[in-house]
Amino acid sequence: MSARHVRLVIEREALDYRRQKRVWRRLFLQPLLFIAVLSVPVLLVQQAQSREQDREVTVAVQGDAIDVPGLVDALTKPPLHYRPSTDAARDVVGSAAEVGLVLAPSTKAAVERGTPVPVQLLTLPTETGSRLGGGTVAQRLAELRAATVNAATAARGLPPSVANPISLTPKDLATTTATGTRFGLAQGLPALLVIQLFGLMSNAEERIAGAKDRRVLEPLLVLPFRRRDIVLGIGGASLGIGFLAAALVFVPLALGLATFVGSVAKTVGGSFDVVSAILVGAILLGTFFTSFGLYAGARAHSGGEGSTFVTVAQVAVFAVVASTPFLSELAAKGPILAAPVIGPMLLIREGAASGLDTTQLVTAIAGALVVARLLVDRATRLVGAEVSVLRASK
Numbered sequence: 001m002s003a004r005h006v007r008l009v010i011e012r013e014a015l016d017y018r019r020q021k022r023v024w025r026r027l028f029l030q031p032l033l034f035i036a037v038l039s040v041p042v043l044l045v046q047q048a049q050s051r052e053q054d055r056e057v058t059v060a061v062q063g064d065a066i067d068v069p070g071l072v073d074a075l076t077k078p079p080l081h082y083r084p085s086t087d088a089a090r091d092v093v094g095s096a097a098e099v100g101l102v103l104a105p106s107t108k109a110a111v112e113r114g115t116p117v118p119v120q121l122l123t124l125p126t127e128t129g130s131r132l133g134g135g136t137v138a139q140r141l142a143e144l145r146a147a148t149v150n151a152a153t154a155a156r157g158l159p160p161s162v163a164n165p166i167s168l169t170p171k172d173l174a175t176t177t178a179t180g181t182r183f184g185l186a187q188g189l190p191a192l193l194v195i196q197l198f199g200l201m202s203n204a205e206e207r208i209a210g211a212k213d214r215r216v217l218e219p220l221l222v223l224p225f226r227r228r229d230i231v232l233g234i235g236g237a238s239l240g241i242g243f244l245a246a247a248l249v250f251v252p253l254a255l256g257l258a259t260f261v262g263s264v265a266k267t268v269g270g271s272f273d274v275v276s277a278i279l280v281g282a283i284l285l286g287t288f289f290t291s292f293g294l295y296a297g298a299r300a301h302s303g304g305e306g307s308t309f310v311t312v313a314q315v316a317v318f319a320v321v322a323s324t325p326f327l328s329e330l331a332a333k334g335p336i337l338a339a340p341v342i343g344p345m346l347l348i349r350e351g352a353a354s355g356l357d358t359t360q361l362v363t364a365i366a367g368a369l370v371v372a373r374l375l376v377d378r379a380t381r382l383v384g385a386e387v388s389v390l391r392a393s394k
Helices: 004-019 022-056 089-095 107-113 130-154 180-195 197-214 227-265 269-299 303-322 323-330 334-338 342-353 358-393
Strands: 055-062 082-083 099-103 119-122
Touching: 004 227, 004 269, 004 334, 022 334, 055 089, 082 130, 082 323, 082 334, 089 099, 089 119, 099 130, 107 197, 180 197, 180 303, 180 342, 197 227, 197 303, 197 334, 227 269, 227 358, 269 303, 269 358, 323 358, 334 342, 342 358
Parallel strands: 055 082, 055 099
Antiparallel strands: 099 119
8 A cells, every 4th residue: 555645536526626616515414413303202202202291190099098198189280180980891991981999899898997098000002101190190199008007107106117117218320320322322422423424434435436427537547546545535534524424523522521420420431431532433333334435436337327336335324323223232341342434333332331441442442443444445356357447348
């Protein structure tokens, strides 16, 4: 490889990039479009769940609720609405109520004896309102049970700890600890980085396949340069432009995340891990996407064919990104780290959540280099075949 020849090709490509505004539109607008496509379903689901949680929940009660002290009051607190019923199961199935309660005929006797009152909670799990409403009713009943027990123990001069020996205090790890904060960030960073960088595939493909349509590839091929130097020069320019576009988006993001994690962790260790994970992941993903785009462009006979090939590949990448929630159970270790796209995504997640591991890092880098080398070698041979065609046409 001649570093001088590669540099000359990169400079030539950089001058051409300045004339083609569609490259910048692709690198900036395409990621935003895909992020919007991914975000819309999530927002719709969240809004639907919010509406279900905020709306009034009708509770059909079969039996004499007034026999249980405090039960009617508990079932009339918003968002609950108390509704007497002769058949609670039918009301829930028929959508007349979201939740049903069935009190046993022996309810009054159980209250008088001071024994637990048997209550059956009816929900329809296939209905979101019924499922969420069932949780609200269960919470109200638990509060009523605790209040009744505390009142009974106080009446007998006993401390509340007799009935409640455990004092449970919920703690949200996602917002109160640095580990939870970093883990939450680690779930979203890989997908965002992939979406930002996978435009490199179409960009690198267009620099070769599109050049065939514009007949500007021939001047490069007739130069006394090695074909690998030409391919590496085109790829280097594409990678540099892609990293520049990604930097404009991710540098402010990385600094913001580093500051946030550092303020929660009270140390720079967590911030360094997050920034390092983003940097390493960007290099590995960008290298693969660029080398794949070079192969796609060299393989295609025209820009249209190359665009179709890259579109199919981007759909596959999009499917991997969409499956990100299912990757949470996939461990970031072993040969899977050497796989394209998935390996770097797992490495970013692990690095942002708990720090980069040397073994994981070496495996991911080795896998990315091997795959990129194979794709560049194949692209070089295909470009060499173009030279043979030119010579035959003369």
